[in-house]
Amino acid sequence: MNELIFFVNKALISGFVIGSIYALGAIGVTLVFGILRFAHFAHGDLMTVGAFVAYVLAAAAAAAGVTAPVPLAVVVLPAVIVVTAVMALGLDRAFYRPLRRAGSPGVVLVMASIGVTLMLQGLIRLFAGPRSREMYFTEPKDIFRIDIPGAASKIVVTEPQLILFVFTLVAVVALHWFLSRSRLGKAMRAVSDNPDLARITGISIETVVRATWIIGGGLAAIAGTMLSLDVTLKPDLSFNILLPIFAATIVGGIGQPYGAIAGGFLVGFSETLAVFNWSVLLRPIARFTDGAFEVPAKLAFVPTEYKLMVPFIILVIVLIWRPTGIFKGRVL
Amino acid sequence: MANYRRDIILFAFLAALFAVVFATQGTAYSLRLTVEATCYAVIALGLSLQWGTAGLFNVGVMGFIAAGAFTSVLITYPVNDAFWAGDGPALLGFTALKAAIGVLAIWAARQTRRFGFPAWLANLLTLVALAVTFLVVSADLDIAANVIEKEAEWVGGFGLPVFLGWAAAGVVAGVIAWFVGKICLGLRSDYLAIATLGIAQIIKTLLKNADWLTHGTLTVSPLPWPVAGAAETGFETARATYLALTATLLVIVYLLLERAWHAPWGRMMRAIRDNEDAAASMGKDVNRRRLEIFVFGSMLMGTGGAALIHFNTIFDPSGFIDLNHTFLVWVMVILGGAGNNRGAIFGALFVYVVWTMSEPLSLAFFGQVRDLGQAWFGWVAPDDLDSRAISMRVFVIGLTIALVLRYAPQGVLPERLSRKG
Numbered sequence: 001m002n003e004l005i006f007f008v009n010k011a012l013i014s015g016f017v018i019g020s021i022y023a024l025g026a027i028g029v030t031l032v033f034g035i036l037r038f039a040h041f042a043h044g045d046l047m048t049v050g051a052f053v054a055y056v057l058a059a060a061a062a063a064a065g066v067t068a069p070v071p072l073a074v075v076v077l078p079a080v081i082v083v084t085a086v087m088a089l090g091l092d093r094a095f096y097r098p099l100r101r102a103g104s105p106g107v108v109l110v111m112a113s114i115g116v117t118l119m120l121q122g123l124i125r126l127f128a129g130p131r132s133r134e135m136y137f138t139e140p141k142d143i144f145r146i147d148i149p150g151a152a153s154k155i156v157v158t159e160p161q162l163i164l165f166v167f168t169l170v171a172v173v174a175l176h177w178f179l180s181r182s183r184l185g186k187a188m189r190a191v192s193d194n195p196d197l198a199r200i201t202g203i204s205i206e207t208v209v210r211a212t213w214i215i216g217g218g219l220a221a222i223a224g225t226m227l228s229l230d231v232t233l234k235p236d237l238s239f240n241i242l243l244p245i246f247a248a249t250i251v252g253g254i255g256q257p258y259g260a261i262a263g264g265f266l267v268g269f270s271e272t273l274a275v276f277n278w279s280v281l282l283r284p285i286a287r288f289t290d291g292a293f294e295v296p297a298k299l300a301f302v303p304t305e306y307k308l309m310v311p312f313i314i315l316v317i318v319l320i321w322r323p324t325g326i327f328k329g330r331v332l
Numbered sequence: 333m334a335n336y337r338r339d340i341i342l343f344a345f346l347a348a349l350f351a352v353v354f355a356t357q358g359t360a361y362s363l364r365l366t367v368e369a370t371c372y373a374v375i376a377l378g379l380s381l382q383w384g385t386a387g388l389f390n391v392g393v394m395g396f397i398a399a400g401a402f403t404s405v406l407i408t409y410p411v412n413d414a415f416w417a418g419d420g421p422a423l424l425g426f427t428a429l430k431a432a433i434g435v436l437a438i439w440a441a442r443q444t445r446r447f448g449f450p451a452w453l454a455n456l457l458t459l460v461a462l463a464v465t466f467l468v469v470s471a472d473l474d475i476a477a478n479v480i481e482k483e484a485e486w487v488g489g490f491g492l493p494v495f496l497g498w499a500a501a502g503v504v505a506g507v508i509a510w511f512v513g514k515i516c517l518g519l520r521s522d523y524l525a526i527a528t529l530g531i532a533q534i535i536k537t538l539l540k541n542a543d544w545l546t547h548g549t550l551t552v553s554p555l556p557w558p559v560a561g562a563a564e565t566g567f568e569t570a571r572a573t574y575l576a577l578t579a580t581l582l583v584i585v586y587l588l589l590e591r592a593w594h595a596p597w598g599r600m601m602r603a604i605r606d607n608e609d610a611a612a613s614m615g616k617d618v619n620r621r622r623l624e625i626f627v628f629g630s631m632l633m634g635t636g637g638a639a640l641i642h643f644n645t646i647f648d649p650s651g652f653i654d655l656n657h658t659f660l661v662w663v664m665v666i667l668g669g670a671g672n673n674r675g676a677i678f679g680a681l682f683v684y685v686v687w688t689m690s691e692p693l694s695l696a697f698f699g700q701v702r703d704l705g706q707a708w709f710g711w712v713a714p715d716d717l718d719s720r721a722i723s724m725r726v727f728v729i730g731l732t733i734a735l736v737l738r739y740a741p742q743g744v745l746p747e748r749l750s751r752k753g
Contacts, residue, residue, distance in 0.1 A: 039525060041525075102738075104741070106520075107389050110389065110522055111733060112737050114659065114733065115737065116734065118655070118659060118730025120730075121727075122725070123727055125719075126727065129719070240533075242529070243529065243530045250523070250526075301466075303541075305541045306538075306541065308530075308534060311530075312527075312531070312534055319516060319523060320515060323519055
């Protein structure tokens with residue numbers, strides 16, 4: 001029983017947490033990929049920027065003497081979403097729109113987004129330095145321990161993890177409602193499916209593009225803030241989180257927001273299950289069978305330091321067998 | 333006769349720049365700078381071949397450089413007798429044997445379809461074979477790695493001549509490129525970008541963590557030189573001979589690429605880049621040609637990386653960073669002019685000098701800011717200001733990429749279009 005709870009703590013909960021983060025990032029990437037038709041490499045840094053905005057605002061709130069039952073970064077989150085979305089719009093206007101207008105091929109936009117990545121990275125480190133920070137100021141980091149009858153150890157959930165669950169749920173439901181009910185959401189799906197056809201039916205491409213950046217930027221802000229609340233605020237998130245997010249996007253099918261959510265959780269769970277030490281679960285079975293086989297001390301599919309290989313392998317498998325992704329997106 | 337005025341002006345400017353560097357920075361330091369710049373020029377030619385000639389988007393340059401550099405280290409580093417005397421070689425041999433059997437089993441599982449097995453069963457068998465092979469080989473490798481690290485620290489090298497190492501560096505980088513290209517080249521270029529980014533990170537992680545094979549973060553040094561080292565002939569002569577070697581390499585690569593560019597092969601490549609459908613309808617095998625050029629370009633990166641690492645005489649996996657080894661090369665190529673080999677060489681030499689010189693300049697600038705801020709406003713600078721000053725250069729690289737793409741997408745030496753016919 002204790003082993004099972006260890007499994008829930010170490011594999012399921014952390015898989016869900018990292019899966020939510022990937023899903024929130026991948027929705028933005030898949031929308032940009034589907035509507036603007038290029039792989040947005042600066043998305044990881046957009047998340048970091050969001051987290052830093054949250055840090056600054058929360059620090060200001062703490063200095064002003066604001067107290068709240070939840071972490072201050074969560075209190076200021078609406079403002080963070082607005083600031084990050086505006087920033088995403090600004091990046092589009094300054095760097096991507098001129099290239100789009102000039103009729104540059106998609107590859108040039110990808111490269112421009114790499115330029116933007118480097119600029120954001122440089123700015124973040126210039127102002128914040130290379131060290132990592134705590135996102136908590138006055139408030140303690142609450143930890144909930146849930147008793148399971150008949151077991152000595154407890155299921156452990158931290159406060160930011162709970163808030164992340166709630167936010168992911170709300171974001172997914174809201175996105176579903178927006179894409180399936182609202183006029184703008186339907187227009188976005190139409191542009192993603194066929195931009196020329198959408199334009200001649202009178203859909204304003206600029207409005208759709210703007211909505212894409214606002215949604216992508218807002219979700220990136222949530223993901224970045226929640227990730228740094230759960231762990232710490234690090235300035236060098238970008239490339240390490242980019243590969244799993246792209247893998248999630250492609251697994252889910254490009255231009256498919258629901259696919260991105262599924263892909264995010266798939267990649268997140270694969271990562272945690274691949275590095276999980278399965279000996280913990282095998283040991284009680286070995287006890288039960290009276291030592292019929294010996295359990296090694298460490299039995300994981302992938303050593304922790306090679307965690308990055310998991311999303312890459314998923315990516316390669318999908319590209320070989322089903323480049324459209326599980327939800328039948330496009331191969332652009 | 334084509335008009336070469338622009339080329340002459342730019343290269344004269346470059347010569348003047350190098351003259352200034354030699355005059356102000358001392359010969360030994362300037363020679364080092366020049367050698368590294370020529371190595372970067374070889375790498376930039378590889379990227380220019382991929383991007384300029386075929387439009388392939390490779391953001392994993394670092395991975396190919398690192399793979400090439402490590403291969404060369406393995407081939408040329410002196411033999412580690414403790415490893416060969418111990419159990420390591422036998423264990424590794426058995427692991428290789430098991431891996432070979434596993435590959436055979438996977439191949440056999442794929443072939444079962446020929447005997448009337450349904451597709452899902454063949455796929456299932458393949459997956460099972462893959463999983464079993466992976467688990468067995470990784471467990472074996474783990475044991476072998478532990479034994480080797482205990483007995484001999486790491487496997488050491490083969491002690492072969494450096495030229496062989498450089499050649500092998502190109503071959504290994506090419507083999508990796510073949511696998512990546514085989515998977516991604518049939519799809520849109522964005523996929524290649526994502527996959528190369530991933531493979532570069534993974535190669536770096538492998539080199540950093542596989543202590544038994546690469547000595548990991550403990551680094552390997554001193555690496556042998558292909559020419560007489562500083563101990564025998566003195567600093568300046570040694571560096572000058574090394575420069576002669578890399579410059580010769582650069583010239584040979586350049587001449588070969590020019591030949592290929594003007595040959596029917598180069599024309600076909602540009603046709604594929606400019607209009608894939610038209611080229612395919614003329615009977616060109618688009619994906620195969622792209623794979624060819626991707627492999628060739630990566631081979632140049634591998635060899636260039638090996639030349640670079642041997643010059644510095646130390647192999648440190650953490651020393652490979654995206655900024656210096658991928659994006660700097662990109663700036664060189666797009667600033668110099670994609671699809672023009674002279675442009676790539678100019679970009680490489682020019683950008684490398686500016687890049688190297690900008691480090692002391694930015695440190696000095698930020699030091700000035702710190703002093704003035706303290707004197708005028710009583711501002712206390714953070715302790716890590718120096719590392720922040722370095723990150724300013726990251727910003728500048730990003731800004732350069734964005735600005736060049738917007739305002740001068742052709743670079744300073746644009747591709748020459750043939751006006752014949």
